[in-house]
Amino acid sequence: MVLELKKPRPMWEIIFSTHHTDIGLLYIIASMVALFAGGGLAMAIRAELFIPGVQIFEGQADFARFFTVHGTTLLFLWLIPFGAGAGNYLIPIMVRYKDMAWPKLNAVAFWMIPPCMFLLWGGFADTTWNAYPPYSTLKAPGPAADMWIVALKLLGLSSVLGAINFTVTILKMKHPDLPLMKMSLFSWATLVTSLMIIVAIPTFAASLVMLYTDRLGVSGFFNPEMGGDPIAYQHLFWFTFHPEVYIFVLPAIGMMYEMIPTFSRKPLFSYYSGVIALIVIAVIGFGSWAHHMFAVGMSFTEKTVFMVGTLAAVPSSAMHVFNFLATMWGGRIKFAAPMLFSVGGILLFFSAGAGGVVNTAMPLDFLTHDSYWVVGHMHLFIMGTITLAFIGFIYYLFPLITGRMYDQRLAKIHFVLTFVGIALIFGVQHILGLYGMPRRVIDYLPISELIIMNQIASFGGWAIGTSFILFLYNMIKSAMFGKPADPKDPFELGKGVEYYYDYARRDPHH
C-alpha cells in the first residue's frame, strides 16, 4: 500500500481520498508547489538587489508585495504543510494504526490550504509577514491585506485541526504494544510540534480578528488614537511566532533523527536525550517571544527576562546537534543524498544558532535588529536547516512513494549547489547587516562594499534557484522513468539497517 505511484490510479481517487498516505501525498505536492512559487519570488528579489537603485520593480510598494508573499508562502505553505504531509504519511505507520484518528477531518484540514494559496497570491499584500499595525491596519491597501488576514486565519485553523488529529492519533490510537518511550523520535517530534501548535496558534488567530476589525475601523485595539497599543499586537504575534519557529524546526529534527542513524548504519547515540530535548524546548520555547521586540521600548527588566528565556532554550538545540554528531561518530556513513542534506543541515544549524545567540545578547541586537543580519539568521535556519532536512527527506521518501530511484548524481549536484549558495547568500547577509543595511528595502546606498556583498548574495541565491530546477527535473523524470528501487533496501545500505517504514511489521490493531 505504501508504494503510491507504482500502480497508477485515476487522479480523482487520490483527490477525494481520506486515506492518510493520499492526504500525505497531497500535502507534499501542495507544499512543493509553494516552495517553487515562493522561491521564484526570491529570484526576482535578488535580481532587484543586484545593483542599487530601482530596476525591475515599479517601486518599494511592489517590492514589498514580493517579499511579503515570498515569506508568507514559504513559512505557511511550504514548511508547515510539508511537516504535516510527512507526518500524515508516516505517523499512522509508525504508531501502527490503520489511518489517522479522524480521516475526514484530516482531508478537511488539507483542503483548507489551496484556497489560502489563492487568497494569498490573488491579493499579494504588502504588509510584511509580521503585518505590524498601524501600518497593516491604517495604511496597507485592501483588499490585499484583508485577503492576507483571511488566508492566515484559515491556515491557522488548518494547522490546529491537523495538530489535534496528530495528537489523538499518537496518544490514543498507538498500538497497545508500543510504549511511548519506544516510539520513533519522528513521532515524538510530531507530537511535540502538534501540542505546541495547539497552544501557540490561537493567540495569533485572535489577533488576526483584531487586525481585521481594526482595518474595518470598528475597533482600535492597536490604534493609539482609539486607546489601543500597536505593541500589544507584537506581543500577541510573537507569542505565537517565536514558538512557531520551533514548530517549523522540530519536524526537520525528527526527520534527521530518522535519516542520520540509518545512513550512519549505527543506532542513535541517545534516544532519551532526544526525547528530553524535544520536551524541554516545547516548554521553554514559550518564554522567549519578546526577543524580537528589544527595540520597541521595553524596560530593562523585560529585556533581561526575555534574554534569559531565549538563552535558556539554546541547550536543548545543542543537545540535538550533539546527538547527531555522536551518532555519526564511528559509523559506516553512506553519503547518499538524504545524508548529505542532513549533515549540511546540522552544520548550518550550528552556525545559525551562534548567530541567534548574538541577536539575543541585548546590546548586540541593536546592531542586528531589522538589518540584513536577521534575514541571514532566519534563512540559515529556515533554508539552511529546515529546508535542507525536508529536501533530504523528500529524497529519502522518494523510493518509498514512487517505487523508483531518483538520479543520485543529479541529487549530489543539487546538494553541492544549494549548500554553496546558502553559505554565500546567508553568510554574506549577516555581514551586510553589520554594515547597517536595513531589511525590506528595494534600494541601498551605492557603497562598493554593499554592492559587492549584494552581488555575492544574488549569485548565491541564483545558485540555489538553479539547483532546485535540477531537483524538479530529477523528481519528475525519476518518478516516471527512474530505475525501480528495491523496496526492502532502496539505498543499498546492506543487511541489518532498519528503515523507518518497516511496513512488514505494520500489524495495525484495527
Add this chain to the structure above:
Amino acid sequence: MGHGTPEWIFIGVVVAILIWVGAEAWNVEHALEYAPPNSETIRVVGQQWFWSFQHADGTQEINELHVKEGVPYRFEIVSTDVIHSFNIPDFAMLMDAVPGRVNTMWNIFDEPGEYLIECREYCGLLHQDMRARLFVEPNTGNTTATSQSESEPTISQGTGTATVIAPGGSQVGSSGTGTMRVVEPGNLTQSESSSNVRTGNTSNATTPGTGAGSANGTSAAGSSVTLSIPVGAATPGNPAYSPDPLTVSKGEVITVSNDDTAPHTVTSGASPGDADAGQLFDTSIMMPAGTADIDTSTIDPGEYTYHCTVHPFMTGTLTVQ
C-alpha cells in the same frame, strides 16, 4: 556512566558560554540604560517618510540633525503615523518610533563627522528612502550645548547646506526668507530648490504678489489661483489635488494649500524617479496647514504632470495657457 559523560561535558560548556554571554550583555545594557542627568533632549519625530528633529532650544530640523561632539544627548522618539525605527548604524543606535509612545535612547557622539540616519522598520511606500543625515560637529569648547541662544538657530559650518526651521515656523514670515529650503526625503545630497517657489505657513503667509512672481513683472502677475491638497490625500485612491486638472494663464501665481494632515509637495514630473523631477517647479515639503506659491511666469505654455515626493502615487495635471 561512560556513555553519557561526553554529553554532560558538552552541555556544561554550552551553558557556561551562554551564562557568560548573558552576563556580559546584562552589564553593557545596564550601563547604556540610563541617560546622564545633564543630557540635552532632542525630540525625534518619525513620519511617513521623513525624520524631523526638535532641539531643546526650539529649533527644528528636517532630515538633518546637527549635534555637538562630546555632549550627552537624550532622544525622545515618537511617530505620528505608523511604526518607524530610528537608526544610526555607525553608533549602533536603534529605537522604534511607535505611535502613542515616547521611547528614549541616549548617546554621546565622540567622533565628529557626517553619518547616516535611516529607518529600519518597514513603513510603506518610501521606507527605503527614509534617510537623514547626522552631523556631529567638533566641540570647540567656547560654547557648551546648553548655552545656545534661544532665538538663534543652529547653523552648521562647512557644508553650506544646513537647513534650519525656526520654532513653530513663526520666524518664516518675519525673517523674510523666501527661499528656505527643506531637504527632500531620500536625498542624501540635497538638491537646490527651485527658485520660483516659496514655502511658508498659513499663519504668516504673505499675500500673492509679494512672492517671487511679482519680481518677474509679467502681465498676469498678481492674480492668483488656488490649488488644494484635500484631507485624505495621503491615502491611495483618494483625490490627491483639487482642482485637477488645473488650468492657469501664464504668469498667474498658484497658491498651494496643504489642507491634509500629512506633509506633501507639488513637484513637477510624473514621479520622484524622473530625471527632470522638480526642475520646473517644486514646493518642497509643506507641513499640514502649510502653503506655498508656484509662479507660472517662467513656465512655458503646455501641459505638465506633477506629483508629491512624499506620496508618489499622488499626481495631478497642470495646464499653462
